[in-house]
Amino acid sequence: MNTTVTEDLSLFYLISSASLFVQLVMLLLLLASLLSWWYIFRKLFVLRDAIRQSDEFEDYFWRGVDLNTLYQRATTARYTAGSMERIFISGFGEFSKHPPGTDVDMIMESTRRAMQATYQREMDRLETHLSFLATVGSVSPYVGLLGTVWGIMNSFRSLSNISQATIAHVAPGIAEALIATAMGLFAAIPAVIAYNRYVSDTEKLATRFESFMEELSNILQRRASH
Template sequence: MSASLPVKVVMIILILASVWSWLIIFSKGKVLATAQNKAKKFEEHFWSGVDLNRLYDSLSGKKNTGSAKIFEAGFKEFKRKTQAQSGIRSIEGSDRAMRVALNREIEKLESHLPTLATIGSTSPYIGLFGTVIGIMLSFHALSDVTQATIALVAPGISEALIATAMGLFAAIPAVIFYNRYSDKVERIYAQYDAFKEEFSAILHRQIG
């Protein structure tokens, strides 16, 4: 609390960055876990032998996500194209619709992850800036005295070290969870993409 004003500003910035990153960590963790569970449940239902038309009717008009959204987009386009065009063109249209839906779902899952990366990469430098300010003020305090003692420089050095520690405290969790969640998003993408390809193969067999 007795730190100089510039260092206090740095500390406040780091505290806000840390709080922001933890809010993202908790919310994004819940979102990714929900996405994985929903994808697993939907695919189990899909492969249970349910009629595709009946499954589409049960999903139509709802706010679907993940694999359900990809299925809805692909089957809707498949039905629409099949009524007016050849089978091959209906498959191509369905593939495009599923690819667009897949990319949009992944964009949602990736939201706020760049913020974690930014906090993780910049917080140490912000803390270092506070460290430099604290040390500069400590040396500046020595210019007005004839005899330097540890008591004169100790407060400035202390606040400088605290700023460094706070920078690391904000950065380390952000980097850890950014890497962890990026890996989860990649796995979910692979799961969605595999479902899209398998569903596309089923549609190919239907027109074959």
């Protein structure tokens, strides 16, 4: 790529001398890479916070504190609350709305529904942008490859006018076309790694939320039947 040609082969020269289509592909890939890195960092912060808040709440919950005081403490800090705390708020709020003497099964059914709704909303929040990372990870290599193929096609087409063809005539075109593939891979690799990591993190959180919901509904049912 850079040993045979006496021409200036600096990166900017290669990019600026590429054809318009290849340049558009490169721009697209740059934008995709920027966005995916933005989401990677955002999701990193969000998931880290979610895991930390769940740890704190679970630790506090299983110390055997009274549920009413826990509910009041959680509702006063509603806007800084974590996902698990919010599931608890919705479930316990729904449970305490029923007047005493109502059917236990009915109470539990509505409580479970309320917690399920909050759970799904929280999971949706945690899973946003993951699909974008997956898309970038799977598509951007193909987009880069498309730019490369187009550039190589162009460089070979310009070769047809020359009687004595050497590598020097084709090399710059191929070099500038290969930049597109490199950019595609640069965008794809971190996106795929981050996607896999974040999906496993969200799945772990989901199982934690689900088991917490089951345990809380058990506690509430026992409390209602007494």
